[in-house]
Amino acid sequence: MIAYHYPPVQVSSGLQRTLSFSRYLPESGWQPLILTASENAYPATCTDQLQDIPANLKVTRAFSLDTARHLSFKGRYFNWLALPDRWISWLPFAVIKGLRMIRHEKPSVIWSTYPIATAHLIGWALHRLTGLPWIADFRDSMVDEVFPSAGIRRRVYQWIEKKAAEHCDLAVFTTSGAVELYKQRYPHFPDDKWCLIPNGYNEQIFKEVEQQQSAQPNEVGSPLILIHSGVLYPSERDPVPFFQAIAELKAKGELSAQRVCIVLRATGHDELYGPLLKDTGIDDVVKLAPEVPYREALSEMLQADGLLIFQASNCNHQIPAKLYEYFRARRPILALTDKQGDTAKVLSEAGIKTVVALDDKDAIKTALLRFIYALEENGGTVCSDEIMNQYSRKSASEKLGVLLDRVYCDRK
Numbered sequence: 001m002i003a004y005h006y007p008p009v010q011v012s013s014g015l016q017r018t019l020s021f022s023r024y025l026p027e028s029g030w031q032p033l034i035l036t037a038s039e040n041a042y043p044a045t046c047t048d049q050l051q052d053i054p055a056n057l058k059v060t061r062a063f064s065l066d067t068a069r070h071l072s073f074k075g076r077y078f079n080w081l082a083l084p085d086r087w088i089s090w091l092p093f094a095v096i097k098g099l100r101m102i103r104h105e106k107p108s109v110i111w112s113t114y115p116i117a118t119a120h121l122i123g124w125a126l127h128r129l130t131g132l133p134w135i136a137d138f139r140d141s142m143v144d145e146v147f148p149s150a151g152i153r154r155r156v157y158q159w160i161e162k163k164a165a166e167h168c169d170l171a172v173f174t175t176s177g178a179v180e181l182y183k184q185r186y187p188h189f190p191d192d193k194w195c196l197i198p199n200g201y202n203e204q205i206f207k208e209v210e211q212q213q214s215a216q217p218n219e220v221g222s223p224l225i226l227i228h229s230g231v232l233y234p235s236e237r238d239p240v241p242f243f244q245a246i247a248e249l250k251a252k253g254e255l256s257a258q259r260v261c262i263v264l265r266a267t268g269h270d271e272l273y274g275p276l277l278k279d280t281g282i283d284d285v286v287k288l289a290p291e292v293p294y295r296e297a298l299s300e301m302l303q304a305d306g307l308l309i310f311q312a313s314n315c316n317h318q319i320p321a322k323l324y325e326y327f328r329a330r331r332p333i334l335a336l337t338d339k340q341g342d343t344a345k346v347l348s349e350a351g352i353k354t355v356v357a358l359d360d361k362d363a364i365k366t367a368l369l370r371f372i373y374a375l376e377e378n379g380g381t382v383c384s385d386e387i388m389n390q391y392s393r394k395s396a397s398e399k400l401g402v403l404l405d406r407v408y409c410d411r412k
Contacts, residue, residue, distance in 0.1 A: 002094065002123050004087060004116035006036040007053055010044040010291065013199075013230060013321040017139070018113055019049065020202055020393035021400055022057055028401025032057060033105055035098050035122070037064040037090050048293035052205070058105070062097040064090035084117035084156045094122045095129075102130050108408050113137035117157060120164045127167060133407040136168035137197075140318045141178050146235070165189070169407045172400075174199050177317035177342040197399045199321040200391040201328040209298045223261045224375050226334070228308040229297050230322050231268040237310035238358065239264070239273065242336060245364040247280040257284040260372055262308070265300065266291035301329040305375050309335040309343065312358050316341030323347075324391040332380025334371045336364065350383040 001022065005015040022032045034057060039045060041064035053059065067086040071077050082088065101107070110132050112123030120136055127134035142161040148154040165171060165186050172195045173179050179194045232239050246262070249255035262285060267273055270288045277283040292300070301307060307326045311318070319342050326333050327350060336358040337343045344355045354374075356367035374380040389395075 001032050002035045002098070002110070002112035002119050002126075004037050004041075004090070004119055006034060006059070007049040008039060008045040008047050009042040010046040013325075014115070015049070016202065016321065016393070017137075017199060017396075019052055020200075021397050023052065023054055024394050024397035025401060027394075028398055028404075030401055030404050033101055033107055034059040035094060035101060036061055037087060037094075038062065040064075041066050041087055041090065043069065046293055048295060060097055060101055062090060062094035064093065079152065083153060084121070084160055087116055087118050090118050091121055091125070095125045098122065098126045099129065102126065102132065107132065109404050110134045111137060114139050114142060117142065117160050120160055124163050124167055133169045133411050134167065135170045135172060135403060135407060136164040137172045138164070138178070138182075139172075139174045141181055144314070144317070146314050169410070170195050170403055172197050172403070174321075175317055175319050175342040181317055195403055197396050197403075198391060199319070199324055200393045200396050201325045202393045203328070205295065206298060206328050209295050209302065213299055213302065223257065223259055224305040224372060225303070226260060226262045226306045226308055227265060227300055227304040228263070228310065229265045229301060230320065231266065232264060232273070232310055234269060234272060236312050236315050238312060239310060240276065241359050241361040242310070242364055243276055243280055243282060243286065244361045245368060246282045246285055248361075249365055249369065250282055250285060254369060255285060260285065262286045263289050263300075265289045265297065298325065298329070301325060301331065304329075304331055306332045306334060306371060306380060309333060309337060310358060311335070311337040311341065311343045313338035313341060319343045319346055327383040327388045327391060330382045330388075332371070332375060332382055334367065350387040352381055352383060354381070
C-alpha cells in the first residue's frame with residue numbers, strides 16, 4: 001500500500017483512509033504492507049495516531065524531501081523540482097524500497113493512493129517492473145476544469161492520470177460522480193474498471209472518544225456552537241459569502257456573539273480569513289481555531305450544537321471526508337454547497353435538507369437563521385443510523401477486500 005499520508009503526518013482527514021484500510025483489511029484475509037515517506041518529508045507531524053497503527057504491521061519509509069522546505073532558496077525553487085508535486089524526490093527511493101519489499105515479502109497486489117500524485121507514479125513503476133496487479137485509489141478526479149491550472153503542472157497531471165487509467169487493473173473513487181466522470185473520460189475501458197469506495201468514519205475511535213468524554217451541556221443562555229473542522233480552500237470552499245451573510249445579519253440585530261459562536265477549526269488559511277473577519281466586524285461571532293489532534297477534533301464535533309460543510313460547485317464530484325464523521329457525530333448539518341453536487345446528494349439520502357449554495361449570500365442568510373432557529377427549538381435533523389452505518393471505515397475495508405480478491409483471482 002503506497003501512501004504519502006500515514007502517521008505521524010499531521011493532516012485533518014487525508015490519512016484516515018489508508019490507516020483504516022491497514023487496520024481492517026486483515027479481517028478480509030489480506031495483510032497490508034505500508035510503503036510511505038520518511039517523516040522529514042511531512043510539513044508537520046503529530047504522534048497521536050501512531051497508536052492506531054497495528055502492532056504487527058510492517059511500515060517501510062522511503063527517503064523523501066519536501067521541495068518547498070528542503071530545496072528552496074529564500075522561499076523560491078525551480079518548478080521542475082516540484083512536478084507533479086513537492087515530494088517527487090520520494091519516487092526513486094520508494095521504487096527501490098518497494099522492489100526490496102516485493103522481493104522479500106512476495107505481495108500479491110500493489111495499491112497506491114492519491115492526492116499525492118507521486119504515489120501513483122511509484123505504483124505505476126512497481127507495477128511495470130514486477131507485473132503485479134495494481135489498484136489505483138484516485139479518491140477524487142486528478143484533473144478537472146480548474147485543477148490543476150493551465151500549464152506544465154496540468155499536463156504532467158494529465159499524463160500521470162492517463163498512465164494510471166491505462167495500466168491499473170482497477171481504479172477506485174470516493175464518489176459516484178467521479179466514477180461516472182471517468183467512465184465518460186475513458187469510454188474504451190469496461191465500466192467495471194471504475195469502482196466506488198466512499199470515505200467514512202472509524203467507529204472504534206469514535207467510541208473511544210465518547211467513553212472519555214464528560215457530558216457538559218451548554219449553560220442556559222450560552223451561545224450555540226457551530227463547527228467547521230478542516231481546511232477552507234479559498235477557491236473550493238470560499239467562506240467569503242458566508243462571512244458577508246453573517247455581517248448583514250449582525251448589522252440587523254438578528255445574529256450576535258451571545259446567540260451563536262461559529263468556530264472554524266484548522267482552516268489552513270487563517271492569515272487570509274482573520275483580516276476579513278475583523279474588517280467585516282464579525283470576529284466576535286466567527287472564531288479561527290488552530291489544528292488539534294484527531295481525537296480532540298472528533299470530541300469537538302460530538303459536543304457541537306451544529307456542524308458546517310463548505311463545498312463549491314467546481315467540486316461537485318467530490319465529498320469532504322469529514323461529512324461522514326459529521327454523520328457519526330449525530331449533529332445537525334448545514335451544508336453550503338451546490339444542490340446538484342455529490343455532497344448534496346449524499347446529504348439528501350441521509351434525510352438532511354439544510355443545503356444552500358456556497359456563493360449565494362442572501363440564501364445563506366435565510367438558511368443560517370432557519371438552522372439556528374431549529375437548533376434552538378428542537379435540535380435539528382441528524383443522519384439516520386441506517387444511512388450512517390453504511391459509511392463505517394470497516395465497511396469500506398470490506399469493499400476493498402472484495403476488489404483485492406477480484407484482481408488476484410483475475411491474474412491467477
